[in-house]
Amino acid sequence: MNQIKRRYPRPLDLRQGRIDLGHGSGGRAMAQLIEELFEAQFDNPMLSQRNDQACFPVQAGRMVMTTDGFVISPLFFPGGDIGSLAVHGTINDVAMAGARPLYLACGMILEEGFPLADLRRIVASMAGAAKDAGVPIVTGDTKVVERGKGDGIFITTTGVGVVPDGVNIGADRARPGDAVLLSGSIGDHGTAVLSKRESLSFETEIVSDSAALHGLVAEMVAIVPGIHVMRDPTRGGLAALLNEIAVESGVGIIVRESAIPVVPAVQGACELLGLDPLYVANEGKLCAFCAPEDAERLLAVMSGHPLGRNAAIIGEVIEDDRSFVQMRTTLGGSRIVDWLAGEQLPRIC
Amino acid sequence: MSVRFIDEFRDGTLAGKLASGIAAAADPGRAYHLMEFCGGHTHAIFRYGVQDLLPQNVRLIHGPGCPVCVLPxxxxxxxxxxxxxxxxxxxxxxxxxxxxxxxxxxxxxxxxxxxxxxxxxxxxxxxxxxxxxxxxxxxxxxxxxxxxxxxxxxxxxxxxxxxxxxxxxxxxxxLTPPAIMGLLATEEHRSGAVPLDGFIGPAHVSAVIGSRAFEPFAERHRRPVVIAGFEPLDVMQSILMLIRQLNDGRAEVENEYTRVVSRExxxxxxxxxxxxxxxxxxxxxxxxxxxxxxxxxxxxxxxxxxxxxxFALRHEHVADNKACECPDILRGLKQPADCKLFATICTPENPIGSCMVSSEGACAAWYTYGRTRERRLAAV
Structure with missing residues (x-):
């Protein structure tokens, strides 16, 4: 820190200061922001080399790579913020291939006038999430846009990971007879975020489920390496996920409404807002498809992990050239679970 | 709001009991054509698959009670x-x-x-x-x-x-009561070519206007009305009450939704x-x-x-797409699957007719929840 202080006459004002165009200009102000905030928080040797890229050795085998943009409003919500979400979201996208995430990259678009105190809070949250997950943020980029041309802060994260030998997970691999497993309750994230919207705000104990799932995934693929499909039900909720898999695999899916866990507060909030939890976003749940003979073993390992405590077998894959997702309702009837059709739900991830 | 409270109105065991009650009450020698006026009921019927629990001779006809669907x-x-x-x-x-x-x-x-x-x-x-x-x-x-x-x-x-x-x-x-009156004034309903035997009355609307608002209608048109809540068990209970009224030859306004709706x-x-x-x-x-x-x-x-x-606003009128059957669907004369545009070029993402726009519209509910039943119902 002494060195930093010597280099810049005054440290960043992380209490009252605001982002200005100078922080994105490539000049001294930007260098100071990177050093005093990003490097200090993310704190890892690859980042500290200050190259325009991170350099690391490659392992033999298959690698995965993914990228995701985060534009959530509000930035801070019960159970997380845009920073932790940006880390969890990308780690999960890597993990859904059955892969072990190795490194993250982070691009930030900041709006002129954005409070440095908020930025510090977000960056600290990202650093904490990355550290907890054991996946360092090794390179990044910062841009500043004029006031009115961004919504405070947009974050993009990119992740790479390696797939263990013998694991081959893909959205097109669901087969008739496969069991469909869900790692826990749905709708927590979306309703937690909505509860803090200015136009809606309601008092609730609902907390976002935002979490990094790679630990759970590692245990799952260790016990059942032959998992066919794995995906996390984020935007569009469980309904979108099931429809995507049905189309990609050319199969139908039947789920039982009574088997899908929804916590009471989420159910209540959805009733009030006229939402269906099936369409509400999650950030710490996953859905896996496996051969029927593997289902109980997979359920057992999921249930034994803290992030899969409420895991359940919610349905099965059937033959259906129309790729319909159907649901047996709690009432005893049946219905289609369709894609979300143009609902005006605001940004939640 | 307690969720246990909501779940009670979606309970499969209770639904099974009500379904048996309906099957026992429905006279196999006749058909029952019941219209749910409200889009909220249409939505609940499709979302919970209520039609699956009804005998073949009890048919639900989806009414025009969806505000955006009827907006000219x-x-x-x-x-x-x-x-x-x-x-x-x-x-x-x-x-x-x-x-x-x-x-x-x-x-x-x-x-x-x-x-x-x-x-x-x-x-x-x-x-x-x-x-x-x-x-x-x-x-x-x-x-x-x-x-x-x-x-x-x-x-x-x-x-x-x-x-x-x-x-x-x-x-x-x-306003709801004039619309139900208007519906029965159409030629097909007046002549009995398309039967409408009874009505599942609106839930929230009745909470405001009271069940008595439907009394002149029931009396004048000799049709029973049962005000029902929006939960699927409410709908099933109201169907049973309508069947009993029709069996008895009664045409009264009854209130299934007493937990919210009063006469006044x-x-x-x-x-x-x-x-x-x-x-x-x-x-x-x-x-x-x-x-x-x-x-x-x-x-x-x-x-x-x-x-x-x-504001100086112009009267712009453009005829609906000729192939669009929304007008007949809104009057209960046709079903969504009867329309050539349905699920071909008219979908919730690209609605041509108004019934496809709102999730309470008959076409949108049918498309979103009920496409698998097209063939099954075609025969009814």
């Missing part, structure tokens, strides 16, 4: 004119954004072209927007049956008290509505044509807040 094109055109030509901040409910107007233009498309259109959850939000933007004209495009009318009345009386000069309402509030309704809300609104001589309903005394307008005392008087 000239009114949609007014909304588009207000937003695109008059430079106002146009506030409305989310359902309204995708309703196709002339040339399939929608508010959503107008918004993408720069019109200032805001989705609100309540008319009072529009009022707040007007207060926050004193230099802009703010118009609330009001749609809905008697359920959404009292909040609009409250907002208008507040606007008057606050002496706001930049807030107005484009009123499209419509919400007298305070009625008074509030009466202070702000008066009944229009006639109003055009999509699919039903001009219905006398079927809608509300702002009273003279509120003229300053009436967007129809405040």
């Amino acid at each position: 094109i000239p009114r949609v055109a007014h909304a588009l004119q207000l937003a695109s030509e008059h430079g106002v901040i146009l506030c409305t409910y989310g359902d309204m954004l995708r309703v196709p107007g002339p040339e399939l233009r929608t508010l959503l498309k107008a918004k993408a072209r720069g019109a200032d259109i805001r989705m609100v959850w309540s008319c009072l939000d529009a009022l707040k927007i007007a207060q926050a933007n004193p230099k802009r004209e703010v118009v609330f495009f009001a749609i809905g049956f008697e359920t959404t009318t009292p909040p609009t009345a409250v907002a208008l009386s507040q606007a008057k008290a606050l002496r706001l000069t930049n807030f107005s309402v484009h009123c499209n509030h419509v 309704g919400n007298v305070k809300a009625q008074a509030m509505m009466a202070e702000v609104f008066e009944v229009r001589e006639a109003f055009e309903w999509r699919g039903l044509g001009d219905l006398p005394l079927s809608a509300l307008k702002l009273r003279e005392e509120y003229a300053a807040f009436d967007a129809e008087r405040r």
Whole structure:
């Protein structure tokens, strides 16, 4: 820190200061922001080399790579913020291939006038999430846009990971007879975020489920390496996920409404807002498809992990050239679970 | 709100018992054609698969009780004119954004072209927007049956008290009992060519206007009405009550939804509505044509807040797509699957007819939840 202080006459004002165009200009102000905030928080040797890229050795085998943009409003919500979400979201996208995430990259678009105190809070949250997950943020980029041309802060994260030998997970691999497993309750994230919207705000104990799932995934693929499909039900909720898999695999899916866990507060909030939890976003749940003979073993390992405590077998894959997702309702009837059709739900991830 | 409370009204065991009751009560020697007027009921019926639990001779016909579905094109055109030509901040409910107007233009498309259109959850939000933007004209495009009318009345009386000069309402509030009367006046129903034996009466609407609002109708048209809540077990219970009435030859107004609806309704809300609104001589309903005394307008005392008087709005009328069967579907003469456009070029993402727009519309509910049953029901 002494060195930093010597280099810049005054440290960043992380209490009252605001982002200005100078922080994105490539000049001294930007260098100071990177050093005093990003490097200090993310704190890892690859980042500290200050190259325009991170350099690391490659392992033999298959690698995965993914990228995701985060534009959530509000930035801070019960159970997380845009920073932790940006880390969890990308780690999960890597993990859904059955892969072990190795490194993250982070691009930030900041709006002129954005409070440095908020930025510090977000960056600290990202650093904490990355550290907890054991996946360092090794390179990044910062841009500043004029006031009115961004919504405070947009974050993009990119992740790479390696797939263990013998694991081959893909959205097109669901087969008739496969069991469909869900790692826990749905709708927590979306309703937690909505509860803090200015136009809606309601008092609730609902907390976002935002979490990094790679630990759970590692245990799952260790016990059942032959998992066919794995995906996390984020935007569009469980309904979108099931429809995507049905189309990609050319199969139908039947789920039982009574088997899908929804916590009471989420159910209540959805009733009030006229939402269906099936369409509400999650950030710490996953859905896996496996051969029927593997289902109980997979359920057992999921249930034994803290992030899969409420895991359940919610349905099965059937033959259906129309790729319909159907649901047996709690009432005893049946219905289609369709894609979300143009609902005006605001940004939640 | 306790969730256990909600679940009780969706319980599979109770549903099974009610289903057996309905099967036992339904006379196999006849058919029962029951219309649920409200889109809320249509939605619940499809979402929970209620039809699966009914005998083949009990058929549900989906009525016109979906506010955006019955809004005629000239009114949609007014909304588009207000937003695109008059430079106002146009506030409305989310359902309204995708309703196709002339040339399939929608508010959503107008918004993408720069019109200032805001989705609100309540008319009072529009009022707040007007207060926050004193230099802009703010118009609330009001749609809905008697359920959404009292909040609009409250907002208008507040606007008057606050002496706001930049807030107005484009009123499209419509009335349920005249619409049911109008439905039965159509040729096919009058002649009995398309039977309508009884009605599942609206839930929230009845909470406002009271069950007695349907008594003149039941008496005059000799049709039973059972007011029902929006939970699937409410719907099933009301079906059983309607079947019993029909078996007994009764045509009464019964109330299944006593936990919310009284005979008198919400007298305070009625008074509030009466202070702000008066009944229009006639109003055009999509699919039903001009219905006398079927809608509300702002009273003279509120003229300053009436967007129809405040802005010069043109009457643009464009005929519906000829192949679109929405008018017949809204009147219960056809089912969505009878329409050539259904699920081919008319989908919830690209609605041609109004029944596909709102999740409460018969076509959208059928498309979203019921496509698997097309063949099964075709035979009924």
